[in-house]
Amino acid sequence: MDYNSLLPFPDLNHLPSTSSTSPTPLIVPKIEPKLEPLDETLPSPLPPAAPPALDLFSEYNRLCGLFQSTIPGGIQPNGAVSALPNSHPDSLALVPVPDPNPNLSDVVVLSPPGSGRKLPNRSAEMVRITDLKAEDELYFRDTVRKTRMLFESLRIFAIVEDEKRRDTLGANRRTRGDLKAAAIMRERGLWINRDKRIVGSMPGVLVGDAFFFRMELCVIGLHGQAQAGIDYVPSSQSSNGEPIATSIIVSGGYEDDEDSGDVIVYTGHGGQDNHGRQVMHQKLECGNLALERSMHYGVEVRVIRGFKYEGSANGKVYVYDGLYKIVDTWFDVGKSGFGVFKFKLIRIENQVEMGSSIFKFAVSLRTQPLGARPRGYISLDLSNKKENFPVFFFNDVDMDHSPMYCDYLVTTVFPPYVYNVGRGNGCNCAGGCLDDCLCAMKNGGEFAYDLQGILVRGKPLIFECGPHCSCPPTCRNRVTQKGVRNRFEVFRSKETGWGVRSLDLIPAGSFICEFAGVVLTREQAQIFTMNGDRLVYPSRFTGNWKQWGNLSEVFSDYACPESPSVPPLDFAMDVSRMRNIACYLSHSTSSNVMVQFVLYDHNNLSFPHVMLFAMENIPPLRELSLDYGVADESNMGKLAICN
Known part of the structure; x- marks a missing residue:
């Protein structure tokens, strides 16, 4: 200083x-x-x-x-x-x-x-x-x-x-x-x-x-x-x-x-x-x-x-x-x-x-977007009603409407063989999960979220209750699978290219959205790369999840969670033609969004969902940013996610 x-x-x-x-x-x-x-x-x-x-x-x-x-x-x-x-x-x-x-x-x-x-x-x-x-x-x-x-x-x-x-x-x-x-x-x-x-x-x-x-x-x-x-x-x-x-x-x-x-x-x-x-x-x-x-x-x-x-x-x-x-x-x-x-x-x-x-102003956008901004809106729902809330698309900078030409994905598309691992392995909590249920044991004997759905602390991997569990949809261990809980806007910026901002205040530790794409094996990824398609490699994301819930400054015996462990992630995601709002997040080494790996619809540890959580209170209309880990000049000149 x-x-x-x-x-x-x-x-x-x-x-x-x-x-x-x-x-x-x-x-x-x-x-x-x-x-x-x-x-x-x-x-x-x-x-x-x-x-x-x-x-x-x-x-x-x-x-x-x-x-x-x-x-x-x-x-x-x-x-x-x-x-x-x-x-x-x-x-x-x-x-x-x-x-x-x-x-x-x-x-x-x-x-x-x-x-x-x-x-x-x-x-x-x-x-x-x-x-x-x-x-x-x-x-x-x-x-x-x-x-x-x-x-x-x-x-x-x-x-x-x-x-x-x-x-x-x-x-x-x-x-x-x-x-x-x-x-x-x-x-x-x-x-x-x-x-x-x-x-x-x-x-x-x-x-x-x-x-x-x-x-x-x-x-x-x-x-x-x-x-x-x-x-x-x-x-x-x-x-x-x-x-x-x-x-x-x-x-x-x-x-x-x-x-x-x-x-x-x-x-x-x-x-x-x-x-x-x-x-x-x-x-x-x-x-x-x-x-x-x-x-x-x-x-x-x-x-x-x-x-x-x-x-x-x-x-x-x-x-x-x-x-x-x-x-x-x-x-x-x-x-x-x-x-x-x-x-x-x-x-x-x-x-x-x-x-x-x-x-x-954000309140007026949520209720009357065209009244608050008469010009600039290209679409009032980029997701075509696939998300829980409409995703606005705003561009008052240039005539680039490319996000309109991509198929919107709500969740990642995995190969069929991924679902053949550990099928039918779920909890029997008919009235709601308890601290000693099977899914809690998978997470190290504790639930990953509090009663409001806020992430308690980051882990290498989180097991949520899935389709083979007996607990109801209201179970506290079903957070990311329910989709987005906020209203978002994809926008064009002179400084960062494409960006994403929320029309709501996002509390720290809250689930934002999944980073969705089509999963490819290593061999498939090599072929797609030669065609110039845009690929995301989940293994390259930085481990910012380790910072969330880190109490080492308070408790001398605190240890960063090492289980459930995740094997090396040897797959890529194609986001060139099918994607969601996460693919438009800007890169920042001081990001306000982190990656947390989650499993819920299958038990294949090698293919987790890439879920995004807020690292701080994110006010309305403040741009969301993510640390992609590896700098790259491709993909719209700003996202560091492509090979």
């Missing part, structure tokens, strides 16, 4: 004022952080920590048990949690809301029982990172991506482990996997961007990035408050003794908020009751004062928008929308008749389009 990109934040004592506005505080306010609704309901009560052991699950239980040590009074006999100090009275989280007192603004979430060791506080040293080189941007993006992948892997792992103890926890109790994942990562020092307080753009985070949990924002440092809507450097830690705001979350939690996209009228914190009603006057302190001081010194703030989103892990999503300047602030009478501070923010120019705007 070029350390010239890391600029110390200017001394605020020597900056000229950019505003003459000086609001007057009122008397007798209620002081509390600007709280936002929690992501989920109350987590399940945790059983006592297991005795120390060297295996992975014992270590997981030990770390989960640390939650009880952080709850004053512990968990009550009826399963309720004692009130946390400085928490909102209506809060149901297991982490305390940061104290509005500037001297106690950074609360330690975890510490080993009896050790007395405190985790290091978040730094108050402010820096601005500018003019990163291309390799630095890739480095930071990869760091953020791996951190988020670890968070998501831990969250899913925690939920799956608690599912196994459902009888103890109660069938109606939902697990707060996000809190467990964040706490374990903080305990292990895996939170990032804490050694410096970054002002402005966060390296490695792109405008439009989507998050399902507030704790994930804390883990990567984009917004450092677990529930408060204003993140700031408190006056006790600031170099000039004045608080400075660095980011805000806009989610409509205050009735006086106004949001028109590029312009926001943001209501300060304080004065609300447990039901979100304004019942007292606000005061110019803490986050309110930090926003006013940021306006005074011309300091930009990051804006994250939170809104409801059907199909997300908890019914909402948070989207990073870029940098805003605070241009005005005033004291006003709110809708409830009490005094509130208002801050006018304007989005800084020359940034890419807001992620929240793209979300709204």
Whole structure:
């Protein structure tokens, strides 16, 4: 990294004022952080920590048990949690809301029982990172991506482990996997961007990035408050003794908020009751004062928008929308008749389009594509109704309509002899598969997916229940065979040629589609190559599946799954005339899609299905990319899949 990109934040004592506005505080306010609704309901009560052991699950239980040590009074006999100090009275989280007192603004979430060791506080040293080189941007993006992948892997792992103890926890109790994942990562020092307080753009985070949990924002440092809507450097830690705001979350939690996209009228914190009603006057302190001081010194703030989103892990999503300047602030009478501070923010120019705007545009495309884009659509269903959802075909770049002339494949075509291996070998779970069924044993004694169909961790090969199994179509071990669950669009790009993007938000670990083609033997492939046909070699795909669910940074005894093993894949797939949307994915060494081999309709280990899964949360209309492993200049000049 070029350390010239890391600029110390200017001394605020020597900056000229950019505003003459000086609001007057009122008397007798209620002081509390600007709280936002929690992501989920109350987590399940945790059983006592297991005795120390060297295996992975014992270590997981030990770390989960640390939650009880952080709850004053512990968990009550009826399963309720004692009130946390400085928490909102209506809060149901297991982490305390940061104290509005500037001297106690950074609360330690975890510490080993009896050790007395405190985790290091978040730094108050402010820096601005500018003019990163291309390799630095890739480095930071990869760091953020791996951190988020670890968070998501831990969250899913925690939920799956608690599912196994459902009888103890109660069938109606939902697990707060996000809190467990964040706490374990903080305990292990895996939170990032804490050694410096970054002002402005966060390296490695792109405008439009989507998050399902507030704790994930804390883990990567984009917004450092677990529930408060204003993140700031408190006056006790600031170099000039004045608080400075660095980011805000806009989610409509205050009735006086106004949001028109590029312009926001943001209501300060304080004065609300447990039901979100304004019942007292606000005061110019803490986050309110930090926003006013940021306006005074011309300091930009990051804006994250939170809104409801059907199909997300908890019914909402948070989207990073870029940098805003605070241009005005005033004291006003709110809708409830009490005094509130208002801050006018304007989005800084020359940034890419807001992620929240793209979300709204994607909704209009799903419902009225021709109304949202009058020109450019060649077909509204490239699959000819073969997929669960129509596949749009869009090209406003040139007159190339070649995808229209290919037969659309939903799944790979295997030679007939492939199905003669292990025929009739299936489970007998008539009511649904259990942890000890035959198919679970094939997968190493565990299911590959959680109850929502999210991949728990990558494996060399996954066995799904197939036509010879007795379990119903709703079985949790039938995921990829059901086809696509999102709406996709094949499009033409000046930069990458053909590409694929989704009209939906794809959660990390979700199944995307199969990489479909016609399977050829080595001898057949040699003949087809001489004819100039385009061939895909599954053995050349990189093993990115090893990264998904990799908990080696958390558990010292973690081992990458080596079974079920797959023999060397000695076949190719012809995609020259018959293909599906996967064949249009762009190549990238920092891809957001990975390959996972799956068997379900036959048991021939030498011929698995090539299934694609999301490695991160992929926002609507963001291009999907895949690491093909071997660079190649053929096939439309971009896909590295051809011989």
